[in-house]
Amino acid sequence: MSGKRAGFVRQRRAMVDACRNMNALGINQGKSGNIGVRVTGGLLVTPSGMPYDEMTPADIVFMRADGTVPKGQREPSSEWRFHRDIFATRAEVGAVVHTHAMFATTLACLHKDIPAFHYMVAMAGGDSIRCAPYATFGTQGLSDHALEALADRKACLLANHGMIVVGETLKGALALAVEVETLAAQYWRALQIGKPVLLPKAEMRRVVKKFATYGKQPKD
Numbered sequence: 001m002s003g004k005r006a007g008f009v010r011q012r013r014a015m016v017d018a019c020r021n022m023n024a025l026g027i028n029q030g031k032s033g034n035i036g037v038r039v040t041g042g043l044l045v046t047p048s049g050m051p052y053d054e055m056t057p058a059d060i061v062f063m064r065a066d067g068t069v070p071k072g073q074r075e076p077s078s079e080w081r082f083h084r085d086i087f088a089t090r091a092e093v094g095a096v097v098h099t100h101a102m103f104a105t106t107l108a109c110l111h112k113d114i115p116a117f118h119y120m121v122a123m124a125g126g127d128s129i130r131c132a133p134y135a136t137f138g139t140q141g142l143s144d145h146a147l148e149a150l151a152d153r154k155a156c157l158l159a160n161h162g163m164i165v166v167g168e169t170l171k172g173a174l175a176l177a178v179e180v181e182t183l184a185a186q187y188w189r190a191l192q193i194g195k196p197v198l199l200p201k202a203e204m205r206r207v208v209k210k211f212a213t214y215g216k217q218p219k220d
């Protein structure tokens, strides 16, 4: 299939594993999610419409940074545009995870941001997880909206669609995707019984700062 592009074996394998994990982790429905990983000369992106259990590392598509794909590969995910654009504009990002997780998507269908109802919202980089306006899947418009909603953030919702999470590593992006879905489920539940009390902006700034050093050991 993509024998000519057999490079990046480790990354390809990690992407296949991550795809299969997404449903087990409860952050995706069917084969709707997709993953992008930055590599030298461009990005790797999951193929279009392929069941995860049939996907092999060779099916992962190498795409140049300009969005073109060398011949002899599968069709890239229809959402390749936002993967390409995120890597082009966010130097710190090494991996992008997009899913239609149940609760995140439920809130996105109401065009709801996730506000600072819980301090863990700061894991996504600020005092909210924004919901990007609706645009047709696979379009440049959707990518443009997503980039805007992701400004200073590591996650956003996509109206009537799903969520995007970015990370320095694929492992980090997946973990944050699980966290965002957990927050979405908690916020959804809280909304059922009342009006969640939101944390003040100053407190969220404090938590964002704490997370910047959280889990990092002092120099040894």
Ligand SMILES: [Zn+2]
Pocket (backbone or CB within 6 Å): 032, 033, 079, 098, 099, 100, 137, 161, 162
């Ligand atoms: Zn999607």
